[in-house]
Amino acid sequence: MARFDVTDAEWVLIEPHLPVAATGPLPRRVRDQFNGILWRFRTGSGWRDVPERYGPWGTVYSRFNGWAKAGVFQALMDALIAEAASRGQVGLEMVSVDSTIVRAHQDSAGLAVAGETLDALEQALTEEKGAPLAGQPPVLRVMRRRPHPTRTARTARTRRVRIAPPRGDAAGPARRLPGSADPEAD
Structure with a gap:
């Protein structure tokens, strides 16, 4: 064994x-x-x-x-x-559930709940906890997500880099790559 x-x-x-x-x-x-x-x-x-x-x-x-x-x-x-x-x-004091064991899916946040349902859920939850309803802050909140900026708005914020043509310096004229047209020949 x-x-x-x-x-x-x-x-x-x-x-x-x-x-x-x-x-x-x-x-x-x-x-x-x-x-x-x-x-x-x-x-x-x-x-x-x-x-x-x-x-x-x-x-x-x-x-x-x-x-x-x-x-x-x-x-x-x-x-x-x-x-x-x-x-x-049986001892339930040994039962432990925490976030390392139970994971929620990313879509589990942001549930849209109707007003009456939300009120009923809050009342049931506060009554279960034994706290007076009026003295306890709201337990459930409706969160609204901000929309993501559109792609055009993001691209408008990016800085455009302009590549300048090569210039001559004190050592002599700018070097040309082989096969490129000579701008002064025109």
Whole structure:
């Protein structure tokens, strides 16, 4: 058994919630495959990098894919949380959600809300917090974005650089590039 594999006590809680087909042979290495799935997500590696001790990577992936589509992992989490709650071992003080875990999409800001809906949301939110509505500043605000300047306005602001023709200096006349026309010859 590897360092982070499921212990015997943990497996006793997990095994009854993993599905077994009604017909056909019983899978022999379900625990190894479950540990392989956990190893893959713990390390962040690809499926092809799952160690051979958990079985062929294709089998481990197939097991994960089937269980994920069938909702086995959600049912397992619900069952384990219920089991911990029945034992009195659930502590919500350990739950932490912050901005390093949950990210909002860039389009999630700037929601346009009708006035009545906004008032109802503010009232519900302030009542939930227990603060008096009149004494609390508005919680939700409607923000309006400034339009971006148009491309023509941006290009009008750029400085145009004019390239002057070459001039002669004290050392002699300006040098001409080969093949260029002589301006004094005209």
